[in-house]
Amino acid sequence: MLTPEYAPYLMRRSQRPDDRRNDSSARSRGCPPVPGNLPAELTAFVGRTAELAALRTALVSARLVTVTGVGGVGKSRLAARVAAEIGPRDGAWLVELAQVRDPELVEHAVASALDLTDHTRRSPRQVLLDRLAGRELLLIVDGFEHLVDATASLVRDLLLRCPGLRVLAAGRRPLDTTGERVMPLAPMPEQDAAELFTDRAASCLPGFAPAGRDRADVLELCRRLDGIPLALELAAGRLRALSPGQLLARLDDRFRLLAGAPRDVPPRHQTLRTAIGWSHELCTARERLLWARLSVFSGPFDLEAVEYVCSGDGLHADDVLDVLDELLAQSVVSREESPTGVRYRxxxxVRAYGAEWLEAAGDAARMRRRHRDWYMGLATWCELDWFSPRQAEVATLVECELPNLRAALEFCLTDPEETHLGQYLAGTLWFCWVGCGRLAEGRHWLDRAVELDGAHEDSRLKALWVLGYVAILQGDTVPALCALQECQDTAERTGSAVATAYAVHRLGCLALVTDDMPRAERLLRTALEQYRQLGELNSNVLMGQVELAMALAFQGALGDAVELCEDVRRVCEDHGERWALAYALYVLGYAAWTRGEQGHARDLVTRCLDLDHAFHDLLGTVLAVELLALFTVSEGDAAEAAVLQGVAARIWPSVGLPLFGSEHFGGPHALCEARARQRLGDEGYEWYVRAGTELAPDVAVSRALRRQRVAAESRRPGRGEAALPPQAPETREPAASPTTRGGETAG
Known part of the structure; x- marks a missing residue:
């Protein structure tokens, strides 16, 4: 799906690896994350003393407080400031819904903001209810007004079921739900508005300190702009070219020019539109053109995307950077740092205002297609780069680009002429859905895609086998079988050898997790031979080898399984592949343990866990934890093994059916449990398992990666708190040990 015109922009991206920052390293070092995700303040917070105090007080007496007001009045900034000051035990978490268009994705957006990964067929709402039930946190829901029904329904359920949760909403209207405390936010008073204007003006005009006539003009500007922060900041950005008096004179003209809004439009909406329209009028023709075209982006975007999507027909690609810089100077666009480098928002x-101009120019459909083309190319490039040393960077990039990828998917799947491209895009992002822990969202898009009739069969076939793969990992075997069988039948009828190979491969994977090892071996061998004939070599092919190795190991052919996984390991090291490598290390670790090489086995599986956790791959993570529990009990530490099994028990509901309901995959767990129960007794074993379930996933993985042992004296059930790492965040104090009485150790 790549065209030659993509090459210059995407090649530039691939040649700048140092510009991207991968945040997975912090996880791999075992550093517990700071609770919450509030962004750092990049400009001074000015005024609002009374509002800050009122909002803090409201949050003490009410569990749901909604700050309402006109767009640009400062609702989001006020909410974030108060949330940062309150600092509940489990953090303050911001959910931005402005870029979410589908009500069905509200729950996905909240789960994503809270970093809750779930691979099951459970709804995201159920995941949220389960995972937040015992936590004390503040959820800030921002920009929900176009999704008010879906947001209100979710907030109502969360508050009913999660007693430690408080919600601070910021939008243009209330949620209108039971228990809501509404706090209307008025524009800034004159003095605060003048202080804000002066502060922002000084950032573009160093030393700006109005006095005399300038001071009077600034106060008049603040009055005429009704003290709306966004309007003030837009106006302040123009001081690099105009004096306060000139600003005031031009503002008079623009008010008259943009008058005539319907009577039922709130006055402050008219005022904000006037401010934005006035800023738009002061832009050059090229700046207005870029402003309108930038409105097709959803969420942050980077320079390469702007240069491709927005150039042409009056705006040369070489001039885009200069024009963008002018929009940055005027605060029409903001700059932000991200794990992938500098991005814009x-x-x-402001985006909606530009979109109106784009529609009026009759260019909206063409620009949305160019936006779609860019992100189609980006997804294709990332799929290719997934099998490379840049795999971790691809994972980080896709995370940043999700809002725009979602917008491209929505555009394709709502236009009958674009359906085949939506199917292609949903299938091409398989590495995001499977490799980066987004199975539930992938299932949402894939289900939508395959329900539609596309013009190109190959695109639908790819969506079908990816849907089957996702459903298998969710433990949803019937839909998986239906999708894969349809894919195989259609591929064989139409002569699509590639789709046939992938369908056979995933059918083999389905047989593997349902304990039909002879069938799994036959199908996986067939698929691998088909891949060889087609010249396919990628992460999927390597996973096919690992899955075949599992089928062989379960049938007793451990030597053949090791040979296959060692081959995978060599190929991964040659190509820089890490995701498939993690699964090969899982098999090799189990083989080393069976040979009595316990230290080597632990090293292999600990590295497997490190890789899986970095990619947010919950399936690989929980399988590695299960194996480490077996190794730990074999080393004589039954208490720590039981804790690890408790950790796994907490993770499995977010993956699917524990151990796929498979006797073969469940073998290490059963053996570990039997040995641990024998040494600890039933009550002691159950107590340590419960202690493990109290560990938050990141803390638990850090514990396993550090390979810290609980000291021998503190392992006994009588020293219950020793089952948890000292001062570990995201934990609760365990219940009393079953073998203690009155604070003394029994026996």
């Missing part, structure tokens, strides 16, 4: 109100 438009406030939603």
């Amino acid at each position: 438009m406030l939603d109100t």
Whole structure:
């Protein structure tokens, strides 16, 4: 799906690896994350003393407080400031819904913001209810007004079921749900508005300190702009070219020019539109053109995307950077740092204004297609780069680009002429859905895609086998079988050898997790031979080898399984592949343990866990934890093994059916449990398992990666707190040990 015109932009991206920062290293070092995700303040917070105090007080007496007001009045900034000051035990978490268009994705967006990964067929709402039930946190829901019904329904359920949760909402209207405390936010008073204007003006005009006539003009500007922060900041950005008096004179003209809004439109909406429209009028023709075209982006975007999507027809690609820089100077666009480097963002109100101009120019459909083309190319490039040393960077990049990828998917799947491209895009992102822990969202898009009739059979076939793969990993075997069988039948009828190979491969994977090892071996061998004939070599092919190795190991052919996984290991090291490598290390670790090489086995599986956790791959993570529990009990530490089994028990509900309901995959767990129960007794074993379930996933993985042992004296059930790492966040104090009485150790 790549065209020659993509090459210059995407090649530039691939040649700049140092510009991207991968945040997975912190996880791999075992550093517990700071609770919450509030962004750092990049500009001074000015005024609002009374509002801050009122909002803090409201949050003490009410569990749901909604700050309402006109767009640009400062609702989001006020909410974030108060949330940062309150700092509940489990953190303050911001959910931005302005870029979410589908009500069905509200729950996905909240789960994503809270970093809750779940691979099951459970709804994201159920995952949220389960995972937040015992936590004390503040959820900030911002920009929900276009999704008010879906947001209100979710917030209502969360508050009913999660007693430690408080919600601070910021939008243009209330949620209108039981128990809501509404706090209307008025524009800034004159003095605060003048202080804000002066502060922002000084950032573009160093030393700006209005006095005399300039001071009077600034106060008049603040009055005429009704003290709306966004309007003030837009106006302040123009001081690099105009004096306060000139600003005031031009503002008079623009008010008259943009008058005539319907009577039922709130006055402050008219005022904000006037401010934005005035800023738009002061832009050059090229700046207005870029402003309108930037409105097709959803969420942050980077320079390469702007240069491709927005150039042409009056704006040469070489001039885009200069024009973008002018929009940055005027605060029409903001700059932000991200794990992938510098990115840009438009406030939603500013974006909506540009979108109106784009529609009026009759260019909206063409620009949305160019936006779709860019992100189709990006997804294709990332799929190729997934099998490379840049795999971790691809994972980080896709995370940043999700809002725009979602917008491209939505565009394709709502236009009958674009259906085949939506199917292609949903299938091409398999590495995001499977490799980066987004199975539930992938299932959402894939289900939608395959329900539609596309013009190109190959695109639908790819969506079908990816849907089957996702469903298998979710433990949803019937839909998986239906999708894969349809894919195989259609591929054989139409002569699509590639789709046939992938369908056979995933049918083999389905047989593997349902304990039909002879069938799994036959299908996987067939698929691998088909891949060889087609010249396919990628992460999927390597996973096919690992899955075949599992089928062989379960049938007793451990030597053949090791040979296959060692081959996978060599190929991964040659190509820089890490995701498939983790699964090969899992098999090799189990083989080393069976040979009595316990230290080597632990090293292999600990590295497997490190890789899986970095990619947010919950399936690989929980399988590695199960194996480490077996190794630990074999080393004589039954208490720590039981804790690890408790950790796994907490993770499995977010993956699917524990151990796929498979006797073969469940073998290490059963053996570990039997040995641990024998040494600890039933009550002691159950107590340590419960202690493990109290560990938050990141803390638990850090514990396993550090390979810290609980000291021998503190392992006994009588020293219950020793089952948890000292001062570990995201934990609760365990219940009293079953073998203690009155604070003394029994026996």
